[in-house]
Amino acid sequence: xxxxxxxxxxxxxxxxxxxxxxxxxxxxxxxxxxxxxxxxxxxxxxxxxxxxxxxxxxxxxxxxxxxxxxxxxxxxxxxxxxxxxxxxxxxxxxxxxxxxxxxxxxxxxxxxxxxxxxxxxxxxxxxxxxxxxxxxxxxxxxxxxxxxxxxxxxxxxxxxxxxxxxxxxxxxxxxxxxxxxxxxxxxxxxxxxxxxxxxxxxxxxxxxxxxxxxxxxxxxxxxxxxxxxxxxxxxxxxxxxxxxxxxxxxxxxxx
Numbered sequence: 381x382x383x384x385x386x387x388x389x390x391x392x393x394x395x396x397x398x399x400x401x402x403x404x405x406x407x408x409x410x411x412x413x414x415x416x417x418x419x420x421x422x423x424x425x426x427x428x429x430x431x432x433x434x435x436x437x438x439x440x441x442x443x444x445x446x447x448x449x450x451x452x453x454x455x456x457x458x459x460x461x462x463x464x465x466x467x468x469x470x471x472x473x474x475x476x477x478x479x480x481x482x483x484x485x486x487x488x489x490x491x492x493x494x495x496x497x498x499x500x501x502x503x504x505x506x507x508x509x510x511x512x513x514x515x516x517x518x519x520x521x522x523x524x525x526x527x528x529x530x531x532x533x534x535x536x537x538x539x540x541x542x543x544x545x546x547x548x549x550x551x552x553x554x555x556x557x558x559x560x561x562x563x564x565x566x567x568x569x570x571x572x573x574x575x576x577x578x579x580x581x582x583x584x585x586x587x588x589x590x591x592x593x594x595x596x597x598x599x600x601x602x603x604x605x606x607x608x609x610x611x612x613x614x615x616x617x618x619x620x621x622x623x624x625x626x627x628x629x630x631x632x633x634x635x
Contacts, residue, residue, distance in 0.1 A: 385409050385421060388605070390497075390520055393429050408432050410495065414481055415439075416460040420495050431494035436460070441495060443488060444480075447512075450488045453501055455480040486514055503610060505535045507544060511587045518588060521580050522548055527557040527573075530600050534614045536592065536621070547628075548577065549594040549617055570595070574629050593629040594621075 383405040396406045409421035410432035419441060422433035435441045439458035446452035461481045464472035475482050486504065487497040499514025506512055515533035522531045530551040535544040550573075561569045574593060581589040594617065601609045601616065620626040 383407060383424075387411060387432075388607075390430070392524055394524075396429065410485075410497065412483060414462045414475065415456055415458075415483075416462065418460070419454075419456050419483075426494075428490075428492070428494045431490070431496050433495065434493055435495070441489070444482065446488070451486060451498060452488075454483045454485045454487050454495070454497070456483060457481070505544070505546075507587060509587075513546065513588055518546075518548070518580075518584065518590065521583065522550065522577070522590075525576055527553050527560050529553040530608065532600065532608060532610065532613055532617075533590070534610075534617070536618065545591045546589065547592040547594060548590045549596065549613075551596050551598065551600060554597060570629050594626050595629065596626070 381404055384399075385407050387409045391406060391408065399406050405424065407422040407427065408431070409418060411418040411420070418436055419439060420433045420435045422428070422431070426434050435456075436458075439456065439460055441454060441456050443450060443452040444455045457480050461476075461479075464476060484501045485497050486499045486501055487495060489495055497516075499516040503515055504512055505515065513535075518533045519531045522528055522533070528550055532549045534547055534549070536547040537544050557569065561572055564572065573595070577590050577593055601613045603609060617626060621628075
């Protein structure tokens with residue numbers, strides 16, 4: 381085995397490097413069923429960790445309505461793009477506009493032509509000041525912590541006021557947690573986790589800072605393809621917070 385392609389979700393840089401040490405190249409790609417199903421991919425000559433590579437031949441990719449940072453919705457045109465949804469003109473008209481397939485994915489194209497995905501349009505959090513947050517980009521960094529099995533970032537206003545508090549719900553890997561924080565008591569472990577999150581915060585603008593962390597050992601609600609059902613999990617979590625079934629790190633005296 382000399383190489384493998386990966387899609388659906390980003391891979392940790394350390395994992396890619398581990399495979400490369402065995403002589404196996406991991407190339408990341410991007411696509412959807414509506415594009416038959418590949419849009420772009422890395423290869424031996426065009427590779428950039430964190431990106432999903434270059435568009436395939438005869439596929440055109442551009443960013444629709446980019447902001448000041450060049451970030452916007454990824455749209456695609458080419459012979460690979462589908463003709464529409466069977467018996468669903470309304471949905472087809474939402475996705476296919478002037479021959480362009482609107483993917484619903486948010487991202488940018490760098491100066492070298494590599495495509496980067498930052499999140500999903502429907503998952504975007506818009507603050508009162510107009511600032512936009514794509515939870516996936518924060519989740520990806522938190523997921524790099526050894527003891528994190530799953531993570532979900534969402535805006536919480538369950539305290540009853542209008543202020544949105546960016547919260548991270550973390551499903552811990554208990555074995556890795558015990559290995560990472562040997563001989564520490566429970567509150568000391570929580571303190572270490574909070575410090576890790578504060579360290580991650582420093583890599584983002586202040587409006588993207590995680591203000592609270594929820595710890596769980598329970599599995600997240602997922603699809604059959606093991607993707608987190610974001611809105612169902614958020615709804616469940618907010619209900620648990622309201623009923624006191626979930627405890628946040630910030631409600632524990634760890635500072």
